[in-house]
Amino acid sequence: MVKRRSIQEGDNVLLYLSRKNSYLVRAEKGKTFHTHRGYINFDDVIGCRFGVTTNSSLNVEFVALKPTLRDYIFKAQRKTQIMYPKDVALIVMFSGIGSGSRVVEAGTGAGALSAALAFYVKPNGRVYSYEIRSQFQEIARKNLTKAQLEDIVELKSKDITLGIDEENVDAIILDLATPWLVIPHAYSALTGSGSLVSFSPTIDQSVKTVEALEQRNFADIVTFECIMRRMQIVRGKTRPETLMTGHTGYITSARKALDRNDG
Numbered sequence: 001m002v003k004r005r006s007i008q009e010g011d012n013v014l015l016y017l018s019r020k021n022s023y024l025v026r027a028e029k030g031k032t033f034h035t036h037r038g039y040i041n042f043d044d045v046i047g048c049r050f051g052v053t054t055n056s057s058l059n060v061e062f063v064a065l066k067p068t069l070r071d072y073i074f075k076a077q078r079k080t081q082i083m084y085p086k087d088v089a090l091i092v093m094f095s096g097i098g099s100g101s102r103v104v105e106a107g108t109g110a111g112a113l114s115a116a117l118a119f120y121v122k123p124n125g126r127v128y129s130y131e132i133r134s135q136f137q138e139i140a141r142k143n144l145t146k147a148q149l150e151d152i153v154e155l156k157s158k159d160i161t162l163g164i165d166e167e168n169v170d171a172i173i174l175d176l177a178t179p180w181l182v183i184p185h186a187y188s189a190l191t192g193s194g195s196l197v198s199f200s201p202t203i204d205q206s207v208k209t210v211e212a213l214e215q216r217n218f219a220d221i222v223t224f225e226c227i228m229r230r231m232q233i234v235r236g237k238t239r240p241e242t243l244m245t246g247h248t249g250y251i252t253s254a255r256k257a258l259d260r261n262d263g
Contacts, residue, residue, distance in 0.1 A: 005049050007064060014065040015040060024067055024075040069119050072147040073112045082112040084248050086228045087199060092120055094253040095171040095195045099125060105173045106130035106160040111140025113175060118152035127153045130160040164189040174198040183212035190256040198252045206250045218254035225250050
C-alpha cells in the first residue's frame with residue numbers, strides 16, 4: 001500500500017523551526033497556529049506534501065514534517081518523566097517484539113513507551129499496559145489517541161506485582177519501582193524463550209531484579225546503560241556538545257528458559 005504523502009485536514013503535523021523549537025499540531029482548515037516567530041496559516045500547508053516549507057506571518061520559514069514515533073514521544077503530554085528514545089530503542093531491540101507480538105507492560109505512565117511498543121506490534125499485536133494511577137492512564141489514553149495507536153493498547157487498572165492476567169505472552173516490559181516483585185508472575189506469563197526487559201534508574205533496583213531473574217530460571221541475563229552524546233558539527237569547531245542528557249537508567253534483559261520436563 002502506498003502511503004499518503006500530502007497533508008490533509010485533521011493530520012498531525014510537526015512544524016519545525018529549529019532543534020529547540022518545533023510544534024506538534026493538528027492541521028485544521030481556516031485556523032492558525034501562533035508561535036513567537038509569527039503565526040502559521042494551516043490553509044497554506046493543507047494539500048501540500050509533507051516536508052513543504054511555509055512562511056509565518058513574520059516571514060520566518062517553518063518546515064511541515066510528518067511526525068515520527070520519536071516526535072510523539074518527545075511531545076507527549078506528561079506528568080511523569082518519559083523514557084528517552086535512546087532507551088526505548090534498546091528496549092524494543094532486546095524485547096525481540098515485532099508485528100503480531102503480545103506484550104505486557106507496567107507501568108503505563110504517560111504512555112510514551114506504550115506507544116513505541118504498540119507501533120512495533122501493530123496491526124495484529126497487542127499491548128496490555130498495567131497502571132495503578134488512574135490520572136496517568138487518562139494522560140496515556142490521550143497520548144495514544146494522538147499517535148493513532150489507542151486500538152493496539154489495552155489499559156489495565158491493576159497492580160502487576162499482584163499478578164499478570166495474560167498467558168503465553170512474547171515479552172514483558174517493566175518500568176516501575178519494584179520490578180523484582182513481578183519476576184515470579186512474569187515467568188509464569190511468558191512463553192518459552194519470551195523476553196523480559198526492565199528499566200530502572202538506580203543500580204540497587206537492577207541488582208535486586210537480576211537476583212530475582214536468576215532464581216527463576218531466566219537465561220541470557222544482561223544489564224547495561226546507554227549514554228548518547230550529541231556532536232556539534234561546525235567546520236573547524238566540531239566537538240561534543242557542552243550539554244547532554246547523561247544517565248537516565250539501567251536496562252536489564254533476560255529470556256525465559258524451560259526445564260527439560262516442560263518440553
